[in-house]
Amino acid sequence: MSAVALGYPLPTLLNWSGEFNRPEWHFAGSHIAKLESLLAVIEEMLSRDDVDGGADDDDLAVLVDAYDIWFQLPPSVLIQRYHQLNNEANQRLRKQWQASAHQASTSSSSSSSSSSSSNNFPIPPPKQSIIVTTAKDCQPDSESGSNPHYTHWPSSPMPPDLYGPETDTILPLLFDPARKYKKIRPRCINSGMIMGTMSSLRQVLRRCKRKIASVALSGRQLWSDQALLGEVLGDQEIWREWVTQQLSSSWNGSASRYDLTLLSPEVRDIATKALLGEQFEFGIGLDYSFATIPATCSAEEDGYFVKLNDANAVRAESLKAGVPDGPRIHTIPKELVKAKDDRGGPLSQTSWGNVPLYTDFYFGVVPVGIHHNAYIDGLKPWRLSNWWKLMWFYPRLRDLVAAQLQPPSGDGSVADLKPLLNMSSHGNGGEQDLVYWPPQTQRSKKQVTVFEPAQGERPARLVPIAWDGVCQKGSTPWYEALFGDGKGPLEV
Template sequence: MAADDVEMLPYGSKAGKGPRYRLPLISGPGGRQAAAWIVRLPAIRIILAAIVVILLTGTLSSCIGYEHDFTRPIIDDNGMISFGHQPEPFETDATPGDRRLVLVLPADKPGLSVCKAVTSALALGYPMPVLVNWGADPRERWGNKGGSNLLKITGVLEYLDEMLGGESLDGHRLRPEDLVAMVDPSDAWFQLPPEVLLARYHEGNGKANKRLEKEWAGRSGEEMPVKQTIIASAQKRCWPTQDMGPDLHCDKLPVSPARKDLYGSKTDIEQPEDESKRFHDLRPRYLHSGFIIGPAADLHRYFRRVKEKLDRKLGEGERFIQTDQGIFAEVFAEQEIYRQWLLDQQKEGKPAFPTGEGSDMLEDNFEFHVGLDYGQVLSVPTNHAETDGDFLLLDDKAHIKARSKDLKIKKPRLVGVPPDLKDTRVPTGVTGSLHWGNMSLYADFFSGSVPVTLHHDAYRGGLKARVTEWWDRTWFFPQLRELLSIRLKDVQDLSPLATLPTGDEGKLVYWPLTADLTGHRPRVFKADLDSTGLGEISFEDMCRPPGETPDVRTHWYDEVFRDGKGTFSV
């Protein structure tokens, strides 16, 4: 292979296995020859010039304020965001059949945070989570150039590299269409079961793709070159800022499709006079990397591009890169600018892509099928939304009305149990007369969202303490030990996580990995694993904070269960 070429593997292939193809590099020793190869293609010359202008100088004025229809929620007469809460029957346009759901949690060390994330997921009936990056040290990878958060990128990518391979690995392998949910366990909890997550994921993609189709309707009779299969959580502030390294193209991103008066007359206006509330009134429209879900193959491709961009930035060595979020968000922003450019091409009657050699490279380089959870029904980051929500009973109309009034919301937007939750069974093992209306759930008074996961990234005024102070306010906390004991018992057969209707009376059925039949503990992925598969980790080793010794007065299980019954083991 020539020094100027880079070997690209089809997704799911490992080095040394499967077909290969060569793609000329744009930079490096052979950069000039590669550039000349591309420029010799007349149509490519024009397109590359336009894209370079868009991405490097940001002068595409038509992008500014462009209102994209990604995951546009339906706003009903009450002002409720009904994304994921449709009263009419929901059908996914996905292909019928069986798929698997996997939870991947990037965690490099034990502690109460990862313990709470894992136990909340298991209590709700999620598959056994997979921990990546366990024991990893960012200094061994990047020296003093990058923070530990960057391990999220490399750890998940290495997992997908391995699990999408062709060799058998004792029930752990993934197919391209299997669904992977990456959740940052440092301060996140689950509160709704997997069937709600899966239904809202498919509904969000379905609505986004229908609106993309409308945007593309009548455009030269071409097939729509963009789609949404990946959903990332959304936040209010465009962060990290450009002086920290990434270029998020904040002013080029789609306007949020949420109601325009979400926060009253000052919606989308910053309040610089009060730093604690500066970004509060902005509708969420910026990528938050604490929650990302999508098909394994598509997620693999997205993470690969993010890793390539990270490597380039680290190679430049200009500054310390603290957070992964800027890298994920920069790739997303480039996709959105690229999509707008394609639409502008179509409006002028030009083909979206040239035909012939090199056209696929342009599409593959910028379109990653990523959209945002604008309605925050999958995940709610609490930073800049410190007072927007609380744990409450959805049937308690008087309390909701009073709290809404305190927040200057004229008419409550939380109106009982969302329809998609009404039809969802409570998790196995729940005792008493609990139902979703009288269970303590976190909900947002402004958006009307009752999210699947809650991300405690609010920190001003000591609010990080909520990861401790709010733990016993979750609905599952009083029964957590019992729910875990039931969940971790031996089973003879796997049960479906969710069954979703598709067109033509078909069904899409989600399952755990078959490894869940024999495994009763969280799994740990290591990049150098052998044919024995993924190892398991005990709750003691996962939950005990570093430095906790047998003689301390309070142990990890005293905090997680708070029931005085001692440790927990399978």
């Protein structure tokens, strides 16, 4: 409902009415199906070229958890931050490659051929195209059936004093398994949101599927999609480590001098397979800055709702959160300034500085959404029940949803559509001429759909589902639970 109100393409539900009753699998049925179903729908859409479905390699896909994530900012902000995070990661990777090449040139002989060796290393720095949200606690580990090799993951690029002098210190809170990580800069994986291009996600998810099959053949099960994806990311980080610390740093202009026997077992395993042609680089990276949809677990008191134009309120909430050096956010995010709807859309009258926005005061950021996985002291169910009315759009929710569900005027051609984002006018990190459009399926009719995989001779399909079919929980009618305005069912 929050996504619809903000103008996102209407969601496709995966594993709707799925059956995961496999006790011996622990959480494997539902957790692993999260990644398998995303692969299935991506494979299906990339194989189509009809107007009723289909997608292109560079189209963006966003996978979010179903029950505990709310959006608060429009899709243009999410897309801009996706590109910004990728550009920042690409800069870090270029510096890492350059530093390794410099090490090679300074450690080699002073001949002219050796001094130019750093310029022709045949493996270019990777480019990031997938973003996953982060966690402060590196869990789960090998007990899940997967081994993410967290020790090989890079440190957070955020300031080393982000949480003050105790930054990156695990607090001695023996009976509080979440808050003891409060001061840790997030550098591990949380799979609450996964975002990337269709083609890059397909590659990663195929890799996950091969790992699932391999584990199944050995008689074991995996129970965590987070750890499984983390293992693919961990393999990638080990590969990058080997390339920069062994190959690039010993490159003499024509070859690298490396000794596999000197490597740790996990690095040697990846290096051996890479030399035989196996792919480990997938362009996966993390949202270190909490810009997208950060987890609130271990950040229970780090954020709250505030009007950014109210400097006194921002200062008071920052103090309440314990930010050591005063407010770190002083103005509306630039992406929101650029998000102004200049074609009279439902959000065009929103004064972003004067509506309450959930803000993380340590990062000084208004995230695109909130992941309600803060569970200590029953916070998750309490916030899901009590914070909905604090969302900025709540007083206008019925009208926003009804307006966003209106079909496009005209015949549904591009000329009649409003893009989600036109980066030729907004500009962001060199991506100057990208225009993001709603999916083909929503250019004539806006409906929530359920992905049904192929069965027998019946092909896979996207089946429309009504709100009465989606919102079934509890005895209170869904429109009263969500709108709370006493106006009855939604009319579009």
